[in-house]
Amino acid sequence: MPGKQSDDLDPQRMRFVEEYLKTSDATRSAIAAGYAPKSAKTRGWKLLQQEPVKAELDRRKAEIREKTGRDIEDAIKEADEAIKFCKDNKNPMALTKAIEHKHKLEGFLKDKTPGNAQGFVIQINGVDFGRQDGAAKVIEGPVVDA
Numbered sequence: 001m002p003g004k005q006s007d008d009l010d011p012q013r014m015r016f017v018e019e020y021l022k023t024s025d026a027t028r029s030a031i032a033a034g035y036a037p038k039s040a041k042t043r044g045w046k047l048l049q050q051e052p053v054k055a056e057l058d059r060r061k062a063e064i065r066e067k068t069g070r071d072i073e074d075a076i077k078e079a080d081e082a083i084k085f086c087k088d089n090k091n092p093m094a095l096t097k098a099i100e101h102k103h104k105l106e107g108f109l110k111d112k113t114p115g116n117a118q119g120f121v122i123q124i125n126g127v128d129f130g131r132q133d134g135a136a137k138v139i140e141g142p143v144v145d146a
Contacts, residue, residue, distance in 0.1 A: 013050075015033040015034065016030060016053070017057055019033055026041070026047065026048055027044045028044075076106065079098060082098040082101075083098045
């Protein structure tokens, strides 16, 4: 086993670690751990700088790797393969989902939450998907391949 649970973490910081392992989002994890939403962004960043928190995150990630034989790099590689497959098979709906999944893994996209009413937008071939009004908006300009 990669080690035992850190005795240096109080229950609130331990909850932050647990949430961060699920979301990779320091702000959301800080709020879920009971820190004030107003200061959660700063608090989450500061918690990630603390040696006991970093050590516990490393220990837990190693435990997960040992148990599953996988890590985030494996998941990102699989997402890249899914994106290629969707492009090769010209399946735009599946491609949208695969790109969304990869961006979530990399921390670029977050799920829509009540505190984040804007949600997210995905752009494919100049069409903007994910607007609040449900309509598709055609974007003028160059299209960059994903």
